[in-house]
Amino acid sequence: MPGTSLVVPIVLWGKYAPTHCISCIYLSKDLKTLATGCYDGQICLWQVDPDTLKMTPRCLLVGHSAPIICLSTASIIQDNNYIVSSSEAGEMCTWDLVDGKCRESVKLPQVHTNIQAYLMSSCDDIRLFCNGYYPEIIVMDPFSLEILFMLSSRYNPDWISALHVIRPAKRKDDVVLALTTTGTVKVWTLLGHENKHCEPIYENESKQIETINAICLRCCAYNQRTVLIVCTKHWLIYDAG
Incomplete structure (x- = not known):
């Protein structure tokens, strides 16, 4: 859009979607958001209905180049919807669970x-x-x-x-x-x-x-x-x- 700084990321893949073979999971305290890390390096956010346990994929987070090993919450505040992920390559990212934005990233030895x-x-x-x-x-x-x-x-x-x-x-x-x-x-x-x-x-x-x-x-x-x-x-x- 002319005159704005809005950037909309778009992820494209070929004939087949990522396999998303799950390597680790994180469930929010309110039981409404499930994050699953996979061996391909992506993180999928799922909307969960606590009553029926129905899960609907909502967002795919892309930023790691290696399998996701662990996921963790980033705050004790209920409304602070952030998680931290870590991969086999030493990459760590802090993610916003609302819009899927990567707030911070670092690569450690x-x-x-x-x-x-x-x-x-x-x-x-x-x-x-x-x-x-x-x-x-x-x-x-x-x-x-x-x-x-x-x-x-x-x-x-x-x-x-x-x-x-x-x-x-x-x-x-x-x-x-x-x-x-x-x-x-x-x-x-x-x-x-x-x-x-x-x-x-x-x-x-x-x-x-x-x-x-x-x-x-x-x-x-x-x-x-x-x-x-x-x-x-x-x-x-x-x-x-």
């Missing part, structure tokens, strides 16, 4: 396999706790996609296969519980003043267990000492104490 969105006691919005094909835990801002700080390992450093961030009852600090691919459990305590300019942040505790290559780790919401670890062929329950 690290490849994430899991992202947990968590509201720390020291900030007003969430932080992204990322782990993957590298020995650290990377904490990022979901909108600027800036690395805020990293959690490093002093003992038996290895790739982190699963993590969970919790706030112990009656305490103001945050605790990161993680498990390496070789079965070392690590615990970090965050006091709220961590930043990328401070000294390396090493674990407070480290212990070897027999579980290797875990894919998920969660602490019970009612008894945080109870830890569920899920592997590809079995699951285990540990006492964190």
Whole structure:
């Protein structure tokens, strides 16, 4: 249109539409928007009817050049409809779920396999706790996609296969519980003043267990000492104490 700066993106494909073989999913808190990442690098937004569970494709987000590994929310505010995606090529994008616009993008040397969105006691919005094909835990801002700080390992450093961030009852600090691919459990305590300019942040505790290559780790919401670890062929329950 003459005299305007309006840009309308149009995606075209040949005789066949993308296969959209799903690699990861994200469901909004109101259960009305489903985002599915695929091995072709696209993200599809689906409109969901919570009553009938009918799903209607609404928008296709194109911007990644590799398979999508993980999707995560970008805010705790209900009306702030943003998600973060990460691909096998180290690409990260923050997307607007309303119009499908990419708000921010970055390419990192690290490849994430899991992202947990968590509201720390020291900030007003969430932080992204990322782990993957590298020995650290990377904490990022979901909108600027800036690395805020990293959690490093002093003992038996290895790739982190699963993590969970919790706030112990009656305490103001945050605790990161993680498990390496070789079965070392690590615990970090965050006091709220961590930043990328401070000294390396090493674990407070480290212990070897027999579980290797875990894919998920969660602490019970009612008894945080109870830890569920899920592997590809079995699951285990540990006492964190």
